Amino acid sequence: MSFCSQLAVLFFMLQLPSVMADALAPQLGKPISTDLVAGIGPDGQGLPRGAGSVSEGRIVYEAHCLVCHGPEGKMPGNALAGGRGSLATDRPNKTVGSYWPYATTLFDYINRAMPYGNEKLLSANEVYGVSAYVLFLNGILDDDESLDANALRAVVMPNREGFQNVYSVKSSD
Amino acid sequence: MQRSNGLLDRRAFLVGSAGLVSATVLAGTQTKEPWRSGPGQPMSAYGSPSPYVSLKRLQITGHPLAPEAGASSTPLERLNGTLTPNSLHFERHHSGIPNIDPSRHRLQIIGRVERPQSFGYEDLLRYPMVSRILFIECSGNSYANTLPQALDKTAGELNGLFSCAEWTGIPLRLLLEEAGFDPKSDWLVAEGADAAGMNRSVPLDLALEDAMVALFQNGEPLRGEQGFPMRLLVPGCEGNLSIKWLRSVEVRKGPAHTREETSKYTDLFKNGRADQFSLRMDVKSVITNPSGQMGLPNHGVYEVSGLAWSGHGSIDSVDVSADGGSSWRRAEIQSQPGPYRPVRFRIPWRWTGQPAVLQSRASDSAGHQQPTRAEALTNSAPGLTYHYNGIQSWQVAQSGRVSNVFL
Numbered sequence: 001m002s003f004c005s006q007l008a009v010l011f012f013m014l015q016l017p018s019v020m021a022d023a024l025a026p027q028l029g030k031p032i033s034t035d036l037v038a039g040i041g042p043d044g045q046g047l048p049r050g051a052g053s054v055s056e057g058r059i060v061y062e063a064h065c066l067v068c069h070g071p072e073g074k075m076p077g078n079a080l081a082g083g084r085g086s087l088a089t090d091r092p093n094k095t096v097g098s099y100w101p102y103a104t105t106l107f108d109y110i111n112r113a114m115p116y117g118n119e120k121l122l123s124a125n126e127v128y129g130v131s132a133y134v135l136f137l138n139g140i141l142d143d144d145e146s147l148d149a150n151a152l153r154a155v156v157m158p159n160r161e162g163f164q165n166v167y168s169v170k171s172s173d
Numbered sequence: 174m175q176r177s178n179g180l181l182d183r184r185a186f187l188v189g190s191a192g193l194v195s196a197t198v199l200a201g202t203q204t205k206e207p208w209r210s211g212p213g214q215p216m217s218a219y220g221s222p223s224p225y226v227s228l229k230r231l232q233i234t235g236h237p238l239a240p241e242a243g244a245s246s247t248p249l250e251r252l253n254g255t256l257t258p259n260s261l262h263f264e265r266h267h268s269g270i271p272n273i274d275p276s277r278h279r280l281q282i283i284g285r286v287e288r289p290q291s292f293g294y295e296d297l298l299r300y301p302m303v304s305r306i307l308f309i310e311c312s313g314n315s316y317a318n319t320l321p322q323a324l325d326k327t328a329g330e331l332n333g334l335f336s337c338a339e340w341t342g343i344p345l346r347l348l349l350e351e352a353g354f355d356p357k358s359d360w361l362v363a364e365g366a367d368a369a370g371m372n373r374s375v376p377l378d379l380a381l382e383d384a385m386v387a388l389f390q391n392g393e394p395l396r397g398e399q400g401f402p403m404r405l406l407v408p409g410c411e412g413n414l415s416i417k418w419l420r421s422v423e424v425r426k427g428p429a430h431t432r433e434e435t436s437k438y439t440d441l442f443k444n445g446r447a448d449q450f451s452l453r454m455d456v457k458s459v460i461t462n463p464s465g466q467m468g469l470p471n472h473g474v475y476e477v478s479g480l481a482w483s484g485h486g487s488i489d490s491v492d493v494s495a496d497g498g499s500s501w502r503r504a505e506i507q508s509q510p511g512p513y514r515p516v517r518f519r520i521p522w523r524w525t526g527q528p529a530v531l532q533s534r535a536s537d538s539a540g541h542q543q544p545t546r547a548e549a550l551t552n553s554a555p556g557l558t559y560h561y562n563g564i565q566s567w568q569v570a571q572s573g574r575v576s577n578v579f580l
Contacts, residue, residue, distance in 0.1 A: 025351055026299045029282070029290030036283040038364035038421035039372040039429035068238060088445030092554050094436065099447075102430045109432035112370030113268070116239060119368045163439065165428075167376055167450035 040108040044153035047107060052129025053146035054136040060126045061133045064115040073137040081137040084158060097138025101163055103155035106131040128152070178495035179523040180502040181474070230261055232330045241269030242369075244311070246333030249461045255306070255480065255508050255515045257336035259391050264398045265311050265334065268369035271418055275402040278366060280348075280386065284423035287353030294402045300343040303385060305408065308482045308515045310335040310454045312411035312438050312559040319550060319558040323579045328464035331577060332565065335482070337515045340406050342387035345380050349424065358424045362431070363405045366420040373414050374428035375407060379452070383408050386419060409484035409513040410452040411560070413438055441554040454484035456543050457562040458491055458518070458535035469573035472526045477504075482515040483537035490536050491518040497530035497566065497580055498545070504533070512538075529569040530578065546579060 037046030052060075061069075073080035073095075083093030096106065111127045113119055122130070128147045135141040140155065147155075222228060228251055235243030244265045247257050257263075275294035283289045311334035317324050318331060354377075361380050365371040375384065387406040388395065395401040400417030407414045413433055428434065428450070440448040458481035463469060477495075481488045487510040492501035504518040518533065536542045549563035568578035 025347065026296070027351060028296035028299060029288070029292050029348075029351060032281060032283070032289050032291050034283075034289050036281060036289065036421070036423070037362070037425075038281075038283065038423035039362040039374070039431050041362075041374075041425070041427060041429035043427070045425075087441060087447075087554070088443065090555055092441060092445075092557060094441070094557070096436075100435055102435070105430055105432050105435055108372075108429065112364075112372070113368070113432075116242075116268070117368075119268070119370070162445070163435075163447050163449040165450050166448045167452055 040104050040111075042102045042104050042153070044104055044149050047104070047149035047152065048124040049149070050124035050128055051146055051148035052125045052127070052132055054129075054132045054141055054143050056125070056146075057129030057131065057133030057136070060122065060130040064118070064122070065130065068116065073134060080134050084138075087159070087162070095138070096134055097140060097158060099159050099162070101157055101160050103131070103135065103140075103152055103157055106134060107152060177500045177502045178529055179525060180477075180493060180495050181521040181523055183505050183519070183521060228258075228261060230264070231327065231333060239268075242267055244334060246329050247336045248327070248329040249333050249335070249459065249480065250328040250464045250467070252461070253478070253517070255337050255517050256391060257338055259338070259393065259396055259399070262336040262338060262390070262396070262399060263309075263311065263334045265412065266367070266369075266398070267371055268367050270397045271367045272397065273366060273402060273418060278402055278420065280403060280419060281421045282348055282352040282424075283421060284362075284425045285355035285358045286349070286424050287355075288351075290352055292348070297343060297386065297388060297403065300347065302341050302343055302388070304339055304341040304389075305385075306337065306339045306511070306514045307406065307408050308335060308337045308454075308513060309406075309412045309415060310457075310482070310484075312413060312454070315457075315561045315563075315565075316558060318546065318563060318565065318577070318579075319553070319556070319561050323577045325466065325576050327466050328459055328461045328565075331465065332459045334412070335480075337480075337482075338390045339392070340385065340387045341389035341392075342385040342403070342406065345384040345386055345405070345422070348386065348422070349381070352424075354424045358426055360425050360428050362421075362423045362425060362429045363414075363416040363419060364421040364423070365400075365416045366418040371413075371416055371433065372429065372431045373416060373433055374431060374450075375405075375414060376450075376452075377424070379407060379410070407452075409454060409486075411438060411454055414452060438559055440559055441557045442552045443554055444552075445554075451560055454482075455560060455562040456483035456485065456488075456535050456537040456539075456541045457481070458533040458543060459565045460493070460531055460533050460567060463531065463569065463575045464567055465575060465577045467575045469524055469569065469575070471573075472524055474521055474523050476519055477522045477531060478517060478519040479533050480515050481506075481518055481533065481535035482513070483535065483539070483541065484513060485541055486512050486538035487514065488516045488535055489538055491516070492534045493518070493520045493522075494532045494534070495522055495529045498532055498534075498564070501534065524569065524573075526571060528571055530580065531567045531569065531575075532564050534564055
């Protein structure tokens, strides 16, 4: 065997594992941009630029949300506000203010799923504003406050410590 | 036999029913039914049930202002075996069924990956696939049995947010590896393409173990209501995790705490605290025959049969009681058990006409045994129960009528 063909065999052997991996994986994915998210979590990654105030949010709320959630966010079945202190009673009332652990969830959910029947309608500013208004209805923001990405991330929700992540408990046991 | 209130050994059932069968055959030979002569119907492009069989999903309930946001249940008491026909698989939609053109749908793998990328439907059809028989159960299944009063409903109306199919798809691990996921990550977020944009966080280790991007259900491409063109399937876990109409999988550190995994699918206890990410469905069983709203026409031998499953592994055994749990007898498990794969259990029972309460109690390979209703509800906050897996009790009245009962 010539030196060249010995080299070729050696080269082939070295390459073999990755060649096999390539052969088994169709590799049909197309590259896409690197900043996409599938959900906005407590770290706020994926929150867009922009801002909205409680008073701006009130206008959005009255136009798009009031019909299902009621004037103060207390429509039974669709309640957004109230219920503080009710979780350990005979009539627990789970609302944004009484139950939700993170305010970032408000932006993520309104932005993707509301208003019902006309989803993906609101601008980033409008979503910040209506998130601020829902927090105002829960006594978490004052009426002269507003939200942007940093302010939203910094909100400490009343029931932040109310949950135990039992999946992590199970995995570390 | 006395002690177990009529529950019998399976061999007794097979011997005991032989005489009945031969009597029927003799009577049948004397008549000439119209279908025994002349041509029948020709072939059809897509089959349908016999005109004598009317099957439908039950308890189709939508929101008063949004009928497309709701659920429908599998009629468990009308089926046998373990697989659910595709037309009868339970549904739960948060914003109706999107009408997705597969040529315009893409699946994105994003977040903490070296090579964020997207795949078309036709691309994914070229990937290596696996097939598994798995249940999907809604976390809110059997909710009615957590209420103070027992509702007189059928097995399917009460427990039918549970179905089973052979799912075929691509191991999610393959696509994550192709994108070069960061092994220091610990969660994913999966997102659907419906108007609700349903999104849930999934532990990365769970996803790497056996989650799949499912493309086929019982052999055919997914139905629209089951996520066409593709859905996530996380075996053994609450149905909401198996995101339908899957469009994005984001690799990340920590869960996103989406609305569904905070506001909704969490378990609130009487002390005001809640468990989050209680993802696995606990061991459970239900007798489907005889069951709620049925009537036993006469005294004699019946086969008691039902379904058992667990999100913690395989079903080990199922015991059946005909006296409300005072005594138990081991049922026969006739189908092949496997992880997250439901089994069909059967046991013969002689009904003498006395009132009885039929119950089944399953145990799984992780050592869990199905609790009584009282045990299952011990710590739960009132009216807010997910993951209810208490024993289902069916009362048989002297008249033969069967109804849901709380003991």
